[in-house]
Amino acid sequence: MHILITGAAGMVGRKLTERLAADRALNGKAIDAFTLVDVVAPAKPAGFKVEAYAADVSVPETAAKLIKDRPEVIFHLAAVVSGEAETDFEKGYRVNLDTMRSLLEAIRTAGGYHPKLVFTSSIAVFGAPFPDAIYDEFHHTPLTSYGAQKGICELLLADYSRKGFLDGVGIRLPTVCVRPGTPNKAASGFFSNIIREPLAGKEAVLPVEDSVIHWHASPRSAVGFLMHAASLSRETLGPRINLTMPGVACTVGEQLAALRRVAGEKVYARVKREPDPAIIKIVSGWPTRFDAKRATALGFKVEKSFDEIIRVHVDDELGGKIAA
């Protein structure tokens, strides 16, 4: 099987590539080739036929090139993040919308080609005010351009799938936590920072109240969602192909209590509370908790607690070790 990943140099893209290369198979089918693309050239996994290069995926020429060898499964992860889509309106629409349309059109016009396309949407398609738990039938009224672009891509993907041009599935990822790497300047960065930094022996700032509720899944679960999504048939999915992924709903206070349980008092003490009114305001418009009934019924799996999310981070990123 030949797999195409757009956004393969990003955090989720890298982890997905590594997992697929380690498994050498996806849902029981052996993998022999990868096409990997991003704004910078993605790393090449060893032992496969691999094309990996940097390209602007938003232009039709690139989309046609990406599918020339007719990959059976496409993971379309490429996107500019929420903050950048908000400050650079044109770039956001070009990368987050035009890329999807170019890709869908390249597939539609290729002739006799019907790949599985797994698309990473986002819970940013939802905008406040919310019910206590956001249900699968709740409407999309995004409050960011990023959310609008993701919502539009969902509609396009569903329509091209309904018309039989491809088999699409869109998955709305929770906030991926704990993000590895360096502290992120995104408004949502603190959800990861307050766990990752103390575990690495460094201080972290919590800019919001302990009562803020959010929806989390580990990077490992995000990769699992993508792989499971690729296994779902059109018949199983029906026409409603865009799904809110399960997650762990917890308050920031509960995140920190989990950190204390998993890593101890000294690690917990590295978190400093410094409320930031700007971040508090942004976060107040974000989704809190979901009732992801359909995805759960379709077999998507996530951690059962935030403790487990922390342990995944310690295992996958820290080799099992916590900085005392």
Place this chain on the structure above:
Amino acid sequence: MHILITGAAGMVGRKLTERLAADRALNGKAIDAFTLVDVVAPAKPAGFKVEAYAADVSVPETAAKLIKDRPEVIFHLAAVVSGEAETDFEKGYRVNLDTMRSLLEAIRTAGGYHPKLVFTSSIAVFGAPFPDAIYDEFHHTPLTSYGAQKGICELLLADYSRKGFLDGVGIRLPTVCVRPGTPNKAASGFFSNIIREPLAGKEAVLPVEDSVIHWHASPRSAVGFLMHAASLSRETLGPRINLTMPGVACTVGEQLAALRRVAGEKVYARVKREPDPAIIKIVSGWPTRFDAKRATALGFKVEKSFDEIIRVHVDDELGGKIAA
């Protein structure tokens, strides 16, 4: 005030133009100029500065030309209908999606120009299965390309409005009934045919069961929705600018009972029941009844009964006369 109408040669566009020309004002502001565009040149109302021409509105050059004199209010009605968008996929996306994007981009990049843009969306953004009454927060899972295109336009309009590039409002029209003119080949045509033809002394075919429920508003109400939408400020609307319009929910049997009450037994007897399995299947996926709370609270008005919808047709199209 200068008003731009796209799709001005269509049924709703013509009625809107006539009404505005008769009123000579919109929401208390005097009208002095019109720009009217469609695939065929729209008729010119007398007594105003009018530009009326045929053009392909989907291309950026046309969009720029349309707004060159900076119309304060834009009614964007141009669209290919559901059936055509389904059979001609490329044309549907070009006319129903690219036109909106060209128009929004022309406005955004014009500089210092922030018109009111009223967009006619459709209840086709909704797809079965439905709750008993479709509520304002129900999600969009269209089962036609037309519905997908309208849903995408709603998301674009809301995002461009949120960013302050214009003041948008999208109104999801019920099925406009009774449509004047000749019998329509669209699958939904019978909702109007079974009223209009008997009233004109002709036979009509009912291809579905009497129990089919649908959501109707008269052409007069549709024009009223458009004019009222143009009066709503950004503050009144808030970020959720796309609204399901109120309508009259009734079964086909109730439509015919109304016809009998309003026009008598002889007119009613002109309807022949000839079930068509193909049409029955299509109609089974359509929305039935809505709970249009927000639009009603915002002051949108519709007929109170299907009897009233028939009387509007008799008054507006038949000069008050029914063919005995």
